[in-house]
Amino acid sequence: DAKTTQPNSMESNEEEPVHLPCNHSTISGTDYIHWYRQLPSQGPEYVIHGLTSNVNNRMASLAIAEDRKSSTLILHRATLRDAAVYYCIPLRGSSGSARQLTFGSGTQLTVLP
Amino acid sequence: GAVVSQHPSWVICKSGTSVKIECRSLDFQATTMFWYRQFPKQSLMLMATSNEGSKATYEQGVEKDKFLINHASLTLSTLTVTSAHPEDSSFYICSARAASGRAQNIQYFGAGTRLSVL
Numbered sequence: 001d002a003k004t005t006q007p008n009s010m011e012s013n014e015e016e017p018v019h020l021p022c023n024h025s026t027i028s029g030t031d032y033i034h035w036y037r038q039l040p041s042q043g044p045e046y047v048i049h050g051l052t053s054n055v056n057n058r059m060a061s062l063a064i065a066e067d068r069k070s071s072t073l074i075l076h077r078a079t080l081r082d083a084a085v086y087y088c089i090p091l092r093g094s095s096g097s098a099r100q101l102t103f104g105s106g107t108q109l110t111v112l113p
Numbered sequence: 114g115a116v117v118s119q120h121p122s123w124v125i126c127k128s129g130t131s132v133k134i135e136c137r138s139l140d141f142q143a144t145t146m147f148w149y150r151q152f153p154k155q156s157l158m159l160m161a162t163s164n165e166g167s168k169a170t171y172e173q174g175v176e177k178d179k180f181l182i183n184h185a186s187l188t189l190s191t192l193t194v195t196s197a198h199p200e201d202s203s204f205y206i207c208s209a210r211a212a213s214g215r216a217q218n219i220q221y222f223g224a225g226t227r228l229s230v231l
Contacts, residue, residue, distance in 0.1 A: 100159055
């Protein structure tokens with residue numbers, strides 16, 4: 001599995017954008033980059049995933065470097081409810097694959113009012 | 114998004130008893146379900162992977178006779194912690210992956226079960 005490096009913690013002010021970085025220099029060509037987040041005392045929640053192109057959904061945007069060795073999760077306007085641990089996880093994307101999500105230590109995001 | 118229901122959300126039991134945790138995918142069929150365990154201030158650790166109708170695959174160090182997993186249908190998996198001891202106290206989280214469709218590679222998670230063994 002590809003190794004990932006994320007900052008242990010980050011802080012953001014409410015209603016400001018947040019850029020959460022992730023390095024995955026050993027990612028393989030078929031690995032999608034998945035982002036999940038875990039709010040306190042809850043199970044993880046899917047945020048977004050992508051392969052090469054930048055991706056947007058209602059929760060966030062994902063910017064993927066051209067060499068795919070890093071990516072950045074962008075929360076456009078942080079709210080207090082976005083305070084969570086954010087996990088960046090490379091995952092093989094072939095259909096029918098039995099590969100599972102392997103969680104690292106993630107980034108603890110604190111949102112300040 | 115897809116919904117995974119996990120029950121109970123918390124349970125307290127005496128040492129030596131068994132506890133069953135249920136995980137249901139409510140609006141999709143799940144070919145594969147996963148069980149994770151999370152200790153305080155640590156990340157999630159995968160315990161086992163189960164495919165509907167077949168035996169679960171356990172991660173190294175996880176006792177299959179202690180953590181019994183049954184995945185009898187495409188919408189239900191259960192984890193039974195047999196003869197629970199205080200060291201089994203943890204946050205158990207199930208996850209399900211859709212059998213088909215564009216969300217096939219997304220794992221949906223239950224809310225977790227906090228187990229306390231006295």
